Structure formats: C-alpha cells, structure tokens
Amino acid sequence: MTTNRIRALRNEKELTLKALGEQVGLASNTLSQYETGKREPKLATWEKLADFFGVDVGYLQGVTSVKNARNIDMYGGADIDNDDLTSDEAHKRLFSYINKVGFDQFWDEGEQRIRLARSDTLSLILDVISESEKGYNEVDTDYNQSISNLNTRNQIMKIIENVTHLALNELPESLPALSYIANVVEQTTTSVIYANVDLDRTDFDDDERQFYTDSKKKAKQYLANTLENYKNDTK
The missing domain is CATH 1.10.287 (Helix Hairpins)
Structure with missing residues (x-):
C-alpha cells in the first residue's frame, strides 16, 4: 500500500494536526486517520488538502514524485507566450528543459499530466453513472468522490480507452x-x-x-x- 505524504507535508509546514485541521476545516482525528491510511479521503478532500499544500493530488497520495505537473513551464518563463515561439525555438527550449531536469523526470512529469487528464475525464463519466443509478439502491453512491485514488482512476480510464478503440475498429x-x-x-x-x-x-x-x-x-x-x-x- 502506498504511503501518502500528508504527514510529511504537514511537518514541513510545522503544523500540528489541530492547526492543519483548522486551516482546511477537518477534525484532527480525521486527519490522523487519513495520514495513517486508516481512512480514505473523498476526492474533494484530497483536492482541498493538495491545494493547501500547493501540490498535485497524485503527489499527496504518494503515487508520483512530481509535485505539480499542471504548472510546469518547459519553455522558459511565465512572460513567454508559447504560441509565439517558432518550432525550432520551442524544440530548443524543450530539449534545454530535458537536459536540465533529466529524461526520467521529464517522462514522469508527462505521465503525471496524462494521469491528471484521465482523472478529469473520468469525473464526467462517473458523475453520469452516479446520476443514472440514483434511487436504485438504499444509499446513493457518488462514484466520482468515492473512487479517489489517482492510480485507480488512471487504470479505469485506460480500460475505457482501450475497449473503446477496440470497438471502434470493428x-x-x-x-x-x-x-x-x-x-x-x-x-x-x-x-x-x-x-x-x-x-x-x-x-x-x-x-x-x-x-x-x-x-x-x-x-x-x-x-x-x-x-x-x-x-x-x-x-
């Protein structure tokens, strides 16, 4: 079982469980159970904690070493409009970035961006399934919030993508x-x-x-x- 980084990031900020709970609106005993893996947060809770620490959900969950894949600038700075770069200049800047961080890190960042994109797409699908099943069971299930692990969500989307391509080929x-x-x-x-x-x-x-x-x-x-x-x- 993967160990999440809630405790490590909390310690970096020198926060007690109580102090963190006050910041994010969660009880300290609940946070303690999240840290030890005794309870699994809903997706919205993972996102709230990730936003507070300034990292991706996947990094907080411990499934990737990439802290914030959405905000990585591979082309040279916030003051540069990537659309204005020529193809040659874009390639130069990209390879300069790869040389700076190393290919393994560059690859991991790309994989993490794919996971995040798949997770975003899956949210739409799971919301539809949850809505379609309302009233069928004693307790309605919010699948999007309940299935919160980024690796699990990524695997589900890989299955959906592959069987869709298989059906499309006929x-x-x-x-x-x-x-x-x-x-x-x-x-x-x-x-x-x-x-x-x-x-x-x-x-x-x-x-x-x-x-x-x-x-x-x-x-x-x-x-x-x-x-x-x-x-x-x-x-």
Missing part, C-alpha cells in the same frame, strides 16, 4: 474480444466481492453461510489463478 476479432473482456471483468468483480464477504455476519442462516463459504473458497481460487496467469503473461 475488426472480426473485436466483438469476441469485447465479450471475453466483459466476462473476465464481471467474473473478477464477483469473485472479489465473494472473496471478501464476512462469514461472521449474524443475519446469515445456515444455508446462506454455507453458500457464501463455498463461494468465498471458489472466488479466492479463481483470483489466485488469475493473478498467477497474469504474472506468467507479463514475464
């Missing part, structure tokens, strides 16, 4: 491939749910407890096999 293999992906995602999702069911729930009768016990065993085996196959495929 090749003979496209429909069978989409059906396979849909079945794997559905089975994996169901298995994760069954694998984490609480068998000590007091509202289960004997038949239900036996059903969930068997389902949990099968789900764990399926997930173990899936993980093993993934490891073998990526060697």
